[in-house]
Amino acid sequence: MNALQPKSRTSVLIGFVDWIMPLACAVLMVYFAFATKAFFTFANISTVITQNAPTFVVAGFAGMLLMSGYVDLSVGSMMALSGVSAAIVFNSAGVGAGVVTGLAVGLLVGVVNGILIGVLGLSPIVVTLGGLAGGRAMAQFLAPDSIFGFPPPVGAFANTSFLGITYVGWVAIIVSLILVFVMGALPIGKRIQAIGVNPRASFLVGIRVKWTVVALYAAVGLAVGIAGLLQVARLDSAPSGTLGLGFEVTILTAILLGGIPFTGGRGSIWRVLIGVWLLAILKNGLTLMNFGPEVAGMVTGGVLVVAAGLEALTVWLRRRA
């Protein structure tokens, strides 16, 4: 039995491949720190966190969902729908009611996705692709023009900091820490992974597969509601046409960079958060170096292909191990 022998060269290699992405992230930060003066300052890092707070919040939950083998493509459009709904209520019934509305719309959409997919067994891609098209259209139907002029507390929330980081940024940090804890330290984390690895075996050992999937979609929906509120507060407006446009691609990119394959069952949440961070600093650092956003886009594409290569390499090494 090989397993009793000291670690084989192959398993050491697999361990190394596992660390390439986090290492690349660290190397990139060091590079930007030397290439531009502005990058490695507390103010800039804090800004990056704030700018990417909605991505952090949703990527963690969507990563958990993909870990169980399910995907949600509707997050961007649903962010627009919940954000626009919240904005309308901000201006008509006040801030508290608006927050509740934003969260409720997100949660409701998540529950509906979850029941259609988890309980009725419809295709996750088809259902949430429908949500991608329909959610944005509903947002635009509700508010053809951008909504702004919110009551003062909205802007105050977005512009207040604690220990140098905005409240918006803190929401992202706290949600991220909670998710890392849940996946790493609670039994449900292993069960979610188990569903992704082998749904039939999960069912047979007594895991409530269907309801776990519903709960995961609901959690993603709630996270989308939170992200919608954060984004609306940050922008101090709710543009139905552009709010969260392309968000689903960013989320999926971050998750895949985090090592969770489309089939689920592998990877971890902290890696997903590193994936979000990698995308965020790429954009920020290249901007600081005076490259346009199209360069960041091209580099992101390249990084994703490299990630796919690393994934294939791991699978190949594992088969040989």
Added chain:
Amino acid sequence: MSEQQSSLVVTDLWKSYGSNTVLKGVDLELRAGRVHALLGANGAGKSTLLSCLSGAARPDSGDITVAGTVHAGFTPLQAFDAGIAIIYQHFQLIGPLSVSDNVFLGSELKTNLGLTDRARQEAETREVFRLLGLDVDPKRAVETLSVGEQQMVEIARAVRRKPSVLILDEPTAALGVHEVDALLALVRRLARGTGISVVYVSHLLGEILEISDDVTVLRDGEVLWSRARADIGLSDLVDAISPDRREQQQGNRALDTAVKIEFEQLSGGFTGPIDLALREGEIVGVFGLLGSGRTDLLETIAGVRPRAGGTIRLGGKPVDHRSPRAAISAGIALVASDRKEQSLFGEMAAVDNLLMPHLSKLAKGMRNRAGELAEFADVAGRVGLVPNNPLLPADSFSGGNAQKIAVGRWAAGSADVQVLLLDEPTQGVDVGARSDLYDLIRGVAEAESMAVIFASSDPEEIVALADRVIVLVDGEVRYSGPNELDEAELTALAQPESTERNVSV
């Protein structure tokens, strides 16, 4: 019976996997236009012989002579070119495509413009179908056909390429009674009409007697005998596939412990009704061939399938669970037959696999890693897991040790299993590791006062492990009593009605 020429001759074929020699000098002669049945118990070397013929495996030594050319072995493509076609239990058809598109898949007929010539393909498909006596519209999508018709399309596809040898591996496994009759008729017509040699592999003895012209029996990698159908009867076949020596019977105990679980007129979607009571520590073996309902019965008890009727009483109290989850909390756990597909989480660590159902019970809010590892060490020690490494992924264990994880799951300290159900407990397990598992199952049953029901298609396993035996045929109980029957008697009892009728012919 005229002496037709040989279409394929196998001479002194040897094949080993590692230290395990599977084929020990097999000789086989197939003659044109005849149906040659191949049978043998599990592990006799049937599949390996087929693999050598179809190019899936390469023999270590020996010759395969086809149409006068001597081959030392094949790749799949070479076997195909040599005129050997094989049809597996799982069809290789593309559902949405039409019948004729499937028949010509990969070797499409082209028009002068290089387009697919559908008209000619359909015409040629009809021609092959006429030869086989098959009445199916070549334009229909394959997925709209019955399983039996799909089987025949598979055969038609192979026959169109005019092979000299056609191998059918358990061709009736998925078919209903009427479809079996139609298939047997087709196979006979095929052999007589085209001169193709058909190799017919089946464990259904009645079918073999009905269809074959010649019969070869393998045992322990050697040819036990090879005779013409006319010279043999059912008893020859039953004797041939049963081992000489009887496994030492370790089961067949009469227990007087308390009754653990009772079934009263229990029926599942297909199986039953069944009356049965098991005592603490007792092991009941359910013997049945493929399609006998043995898995259906276990899954009904385990809450995986809905119960059609009847009562289950656990410790005297009726239980009415409707999911595996509810069954497990009532104390009934199932170890399914296909470990990879149904039991284990391949890439996850052994400790997570073992404790997946008990993580919440072990956790104090947060997961308790130290407690998990301690419990793993306890179970791994008791079941003799090798290697005893909690962090190794489940898919890197051997079959026997993977099964120890799957069984050990329900013997863990935090499990509270009263009734353990095992479907094919040693499927894909080396012969040498089987008795370990039997000891393990017996030990678990005794130590935890469990009642154990296992299902098996291997009569040796029934004889070796069971205290009492149930024989299922077509979902009905054919025998229920002490473990007194030997392998041959069990095998004869388990044959479906339809083949009995054929046997008496």
